[in-house]
Amino acid sequence: MTALALFAENGVHGTSLQQIADRLGVAKATVYHQFATKDALIEAVVQPAVESLGVLLAAAEPITDRGEQVEVLLNGLVDLVINGRELSAVTHGDPGVAALLGSNPILRGHGERVLGLLLGPDPSPSRRVAVSMFNAGLMLSGTDPMVAGLPDEDLRQELLAGARRLLAED
Amino acid sequence: MTALALFAENGVHGTSLQQIADRLGVAKATVYHQFATKDALIEAVVQPAVESLGVLLAAAEPITDRGEQVEVLLNGLVDLVINGRELSAVTHGDPGVAALLGSNPILRGHGERVLGLLLGPDPSPSRRVAVSMFNAGLMLSGTDPMVAGLPDEDLRQELLAGARRLLAED
């Protein structure tokens, strides 16, 4: 999707349908023919990642061994970021987007389930901060120019290594 | 500054001068009397942090012992986040803001100096990713609702602990 690139560049609020239409080389009304509203377009951009996240959660939640569960989750989350470097930054960047996505009950539920699994039962303040840092760090590193040149596989392994250091169970 | 709270809530692009004026209880023209443009207002909001960062850099850069230098820098950066939880999220959240701040040569320079010190000489890909994760994690954790309830001093220590785990020198 072309809209995603613009969202990543200028933020969702900073991207007008006119800009999207211009870059697509079509008229603004053409965009409105496919998406009823701007919010619908945003949701369409986000949807594939939401579904992937749902699959990952369904796979991780039944795992009873805590260490293995976290490991599966971390691997899956890193893969999601690698497969869509731009998207993750968009969803975590603009506070306005966070509010809009928070109104989507499915995505909201997924976010809470991910955090619930990472936090574990009865999380300490220490773990809360570690999970928070991991969450932000993972999502925004995907588009950080500082690591933009790294091949996918290298970035994958380094993100995993960082996550393990940050989230090492006490 | 009242504008900061709104920026943190809705993003910079998502906050109009009308909203700012309304919350301040004054007319829009009154805001324009103090700040020539919206960009000038944004820069004014950011400026105190820029100056603090400059002081921190001036203190850290002359330190010759590498371990001590990083330690001073981490402590200072965490303090900056604690002292302005909202601001750091604003500056790192909206991609549009990042672009605007990137056009400010002073802030741009400060950012590069911080990263340069954290990366150290001839940084490995591994270190680049770790620094990137730390950077994003530190800045966005300041406003994460998950840690919003923590007292400043607790958050301070936990952020430092996370930073040290993430950035432990090889």
Next chain:
DNA sequence: GTCTATAAATTGATAGAC
């Protein structure tokens, strides 16, 4: 310094021809 009023441009969104 603060206000009302307004300008000029852009926004999200719609109507209707082809």
Next chain:
DNA sequence: GTCTATCAATTTATAGAC
């Protein structure tokens, strides 16, 4: 399906009275 034309609302920003 894509276009031109247009709507009402909102945006940044300015002019000028008090």
